[in-house]
Amino acid sequence: NAGVTQTPKFQVLKTGQSMTLQCAQDMNHNSMYWYRQDPGMGLRLIYYSASEGTTDKGEVPNGYNVSRLNKREFSLRLESAAPSQTSVYFCASSETRGSVNTEAFFGQGTRLTVV
Amino acid sequence: DAKTTQPNSMESNEEEPVHLPCNHSTISGTDYIHWYRQLPSQGPEYVIHGLTSNVNNRMASLAIAEDRKSSTLILHRATLRDAAVYYCILRSGTSYGKLTFGQGTILTVHP
Numbered sequence: 001n002a003g004v005t006q007t008p009k010f011q012v013l014k015t016g017q018s019m020t021l022q023c024a025q026d027m028n029h030n031s032m033y034w035y036r037q038d039p040g041m042g043l044r045l046i047y048y049s050a051s052e053g054t055t056d057k058g059e060v061p062n063g064y065n066v067s068r069l070n071k072r073e074f075s076l077r078l079e080s081a082a083p084s085q086t087s088v089y090f091c092a093s094s095e096t097r098g099s100v101n102t103e104a105f106f107g108q109g110t111r112l113t114v115v
Numbered sequence: 116d117a118k119t120t121q122p123n124s125m126e127s128n129e130e131e132p133v134h135l136p137c138n139h140s141t142i143s144g145t146d147y148i149h150w151y152r153q154l155p156s157q158g159p160e161y162v163i164h165g166l167t168s169n170v171n172n173r174m175a176s177l178a179i180a181e182d183r184k185s186s187t188l189i190l191h192r193a194t195l196r197d198a199a200v201y202y203c204i205l206r207s208g209t210s211y212g213k214l215t216f217g218q219g220t221i222l223t224v225h226p
Contacts, residue, residue: 004158031212042202042216043159050211058213090158096212104151104214106158 002026006091006107013081013114021076021110023091031096032074033058033104034066036087043090049074050096081114088112119203124221127193135188135220137203142183147206149214150177150188152199159202159216162188198224 007022025032030051035043035058045058049068063085065077074093078085088111094104120138127133139148150162163170163177165186170177176189190197200219206212 033213035216042218043214044216045213048211048213056211059215092158092214094212102212103149103161103164104159104212106160109156109158 004091004093004105004107006089006110008110009108010111011113013078013112015082015114017081018077018079019081020078021089021091021112022073023075023107024073025091025093025105026072027093027095027105028071029093029095029105030071031094032068033092033094034064034074034076035090035092036060036085037090037109038087046076046089078112081112083114086112086114119205119217121201121203121217121220123218124223126223126225127190128225129195130192133190133193133197133222133224135190135201135203135222136185137187138185139203139205140184142205143207145207145209148177148179148183148186149204149206150175151202151204151214151216152197153202153219154196154199162201164206193222193224195224195226198222 004025033048034046037043047066049055052071088109091107092104095102149164151159153159165177178187202219
């Protein structure tokens with residue numbers, strides 16, 4: 001099983017360029033998430049999608065947009081990259097229905113550098 | 116979200132038990148206690164979770180205080196592969212599964 005797959009694994013952008021980080025999960029989970037992790041810090045939630053067709057802001061949404069394309073795919077877009085967005089980005093998915101708390105599965109991350 | 120407090124770092128020797136503490140004095144009745152770990156250069160991975168009772172799985176045990184204001188993740192025999200950052204996270208049943216990560220505890224395992 002692939003689990004959560006992120007592409008690309010590495011990316012270097014110039015300031016002002018745009019790009020989309022792709023994420024797909026094959027576990028039929030209804031919830032998906034995008035986090036960023038800066039050096040020496042824990043992960044911070046950027047956006048999440050509780051179910052297909054819905055998206056909501058997390059802790060640090062500024063400078064990002066997301067699209068829940070279908071149940072499997074959740075993309076993160078940087079419209080105009082800034083050096084402050086240099087980070088490692090993680091996509092995750094989990095099954096959440098009511099108060100059910102199942103484990104979250106994370107991708108391997110995308111290491112983004114903005115110069 | 117209720118916060119958790121963990122030591123910044125801990126050390127252990129290989130094949131010895133490790134007890135990783137977590138304080139969560141403002142936990143609410145619907146908060147589950149989750150533990151994740153992050154190996155170097157990898158995404159976090161689930162370790163264990165519980166609500167009120169102690170829990171065991173193939174990776175670890177979770178001991179939850181009777182008042183639920185603290186918990187302890189127990190690795191029964193540490194291996195070098197257990198060297199990671201361990202995160203204690205409270206996950207509300209109404210949070211759509213969102214996880215709020217703190218700084219975690221860096222566990223170093225010595226051969």
